[in-house]
Amino acid sequence: PVLRVAIMGLGSYGSRVADAMQACVKAKLVGVISGTPSKIKDWQSRFSIPDKNCYNYENFDRIKDNKDIDAVYITTPNALHHDEAIRIAAAGKHVICEKPMALNAKQGQEMIAACKKANVKLLVGYRMHFEAKTLEVIRMRKNGDFGKIMFFQGLCGFRIGDPTQWRLNKELAGGGSLMDIGIYAINGSRYMTGEDPIWVTAQETKTDPVKFKEGVDETIQFQLGFPSGAVASCLSTYNMNYLDRFYLNGEKGFAEMQPSTGYGPIRGRTHKGELTQPHVTHQTVQMEEMAGIILEGKQPVVAVDGEEALKDLKIIDAIYHAVKTGQKVDLKLS
Ligand code: NAD
Structure with missing residues (x-):
């Protein structure tokens, strides 16, 4: 099985993750969430992303009905991680969130609780x-x-x-x-x-x-x-x-x-x-391993x-x- 990922927040780090994922075997970039239509178009052509896997910040709760996306990788500014992760969890998708996971421990606890309740995994981009x-x-x-x-x-x-x-x-x-x-x-x-x-x-x-x-x-x-x-x-x-x-x-x-x-x-x-x-692109190894954690229940060393x-x-x-x-x-x- 392959972990089918949508990236939320098409900025510099999201782009780095997207490029690195092209070399993954177990993880694949299949969707995007962005507030900027021109960026969505650009990513669609760069990564062959179908229209039905493109969302914006207003409508992304509908990802719930998309059988072709397993996880959302949040690469937006820090203050947005908390609310976005909770909405993704409520839509029944696994959450991969960039560091820092949130602004403080209270927010972090709320994110953990939301993912537990929705029975989805919450992973953080500790490459x-x-x-x-x-x-x-x-x-x-x-x-x-x-x-x-x-x-x-x-x-x-x-x-x-x-x-x-x-x-x-x-x-x-x-x-x-x-x-x-x-x-x-x-x-x-x-x-x-x-x-x-x-x-x-x-x-x-x-x-x-x-x-x-x-x-x-x-x-x-x-x-x-x-x-x-x-x-x-x-x-x-x-x-x-x-x-x-x-x-x-x-x-x-x-x-x-x-x-x-x-x-x-x-x-x-x-x-x-x-x-x-030997050096391997960090984000490639990370996404490969995270796919193993989510899909196969693999336990990472750390x-x-x-x-x-x-x-x-x-x-x-x-x-x-x-x-x-x-x-x-x-x-x-x-
Ligand atoms: P960036 O500014 O390049 O990208 C952020 C993206 O979020 C932009 O595309 C922006 O348009 C979008 N965005 C969505 N809603 C927004 C809003 N309300 N206000 C502003 N921007 C909004 O930043 P980045 O460097 O890609 O960092 C994004 C996240 O990734 C941060 O949490 C950062 O800590 C993390 N990061 C992690 C690593 C790592 O090595 N793990 C490296 C860089 C960044």
């Missing part, structure tokens, strides 16, 4: 969970190659351009760099250490309050504490290019990746040598479901709270 070098480091960590994990460092950022884009609009983005790119350090700290944090501290710095308005963070550094005693030190920013580095250290060894979460190829080494796993994404949203909520109060915030993720 690194399927990336070969990342999976090798996780395998080595589980194998004890690094010894007891003591420290993780996650540095994630890029220099953002156009000040009018939705990423710098609190209403649509829900925050700033942390929601968008810092989430890779948050999520990475969990899959690299294999633990969920129990506390967080955080500090914000803003050098350009004109570009980064109230509620839109430019730079946040945060620290996470894990049950084993391991700690993480992370930086999320919208003002530096080429900031894309993970470092994991245990009592016996280390892993270092740079770039660590970009579109690739990922590069890295451990105390045992270079990581040599979860990509709503519950997994909810943990990151709880950490994001806690980081913003820690920034605001200056306090150490305790966390209970499960």
Whole structure:
């Protein structure tokens, strides 16, 4: 069987996913949801999409009656994910949603509940969970190659351009760099250490309050504490290019990746040598694996479901709270 997917929000990432899916065997792009008729036309000719599989934001609830679509992949701005996912679930289709899954934990919980009620899957676009070098480091960590994990460092950022884009609009983005790119350090700290944090501290710095308005963070550094005693030190920013580095250290060894979460190829080494796993387009592997999860009940090495994404949203909520109060915030993720 093939997972037949419609993409909602025909922007830059949706387009990247669509192109990558052309190389998939188990997943196929068959539909679109967009508010822009000219984009729909363009995608129809690019990907041979029939008229009956094209929807807009007013009528997409009718996807319920479309037997030829199994799942909708949401690639719209962050603030729209919540309502869109709930409508897709109500239409009886599986939901694949981009990160961040929602703006906060409360929204995330509502999305999980809606998908459970509709008996559809909710998966989140955590493409690194399927990336070969990342999976090798996780395998080595589980194998004890690094010894007891003591420290993780996650540095994630890029220099953002156009000040009018939705990423710098609190209403649509829900925050700033942390929601968008810092989430890779948050999520990475969990899959690299294999633990969920129990506390967080955080500090914000803003050098350009004109570009980064109230509620839109430019730079946040945060620290996470894990049950084993391991700690993480992370930086999320919208003002530096080429900031894309993970470092994991245990009592016996280390892993270092740079770039660590970009579109690739990922590069890295451990105390045992270079990581040599071949690069495959992340979104191709992700969609192939997600088809396996949805259609065959496959279990990924690192979860990509709503519950997994909810943990990151709880950490994001806690980081913003820690920034605001200056306090150490305790966390209970499960
Ligand atoms: P984008 O601006 O390029 O695309 C967003 C699309 O949503 C546009 O086509 C826009 O027209 C559409 N849209 C629908 N309703 C809208 C509204 N009310 N206001 C504004 N736009 C609306 O953005 P993008 O870079 O493609 O990001 C989309 C989502 O994908 C975000 O949630 C982002 O975090 C995520 N993303 C994930 C990755 C990844 O590697 N996993 C990479 C980039 C983006």
